[in-house]
Amino acid sequence: xxxxxxxxxxxxxxxxxxxxxxxxxxxxxxxxxxxxxxxxxxxxxxxxxxxxxxxxxxxxxxxxxxxxxxxxxxxx
Numbered sequence: 001x002x003x004x005x006x007x008x009x010x011x012x013x014x015x016x017x018x019x020x021x022x023x024x025x026x027x028x029x030x031x032x033x034x035x036x037x038x039x040x041x042x043x044x045x046x047x048x049x050x051x052x053x054x055x056x057x058x059x060x061x062x063x064x065x066x067x068x069x070x071x072x073x074x075x076x
Contacts, residue, residue: 015063016040018047022056030058037062 018030018040030047034040040060047058 013037013062013064017061017063018044018058019061020047020051020056021059027056 014035016034016037016039018032018034020027020029030043032043034043037060044058044060051058
């Protein structure tokens with residue numbers, strides 16, 4: 001069992017995103033959303049190789065699970 005699957009539990013990861021972090025804050029994100037971890041990881045590694053900075057790092061974020069949304073809920 002990987003560290004990622006232990007952290008997320010039984011719910012499936014449904015999307016990965018690559019974001020640029022600086023001092024714990026998200027500065028910008030790659031516009032593509034990935035369904036496969038391997039594809040997102042390769043993109044993240046490529047971007048970190050291109051930027052060559054110790055201050056800025058591209059990192060992976062993920063979304064897990066699917067939840068029902070009440071169409072009548074206006075988010076108030």
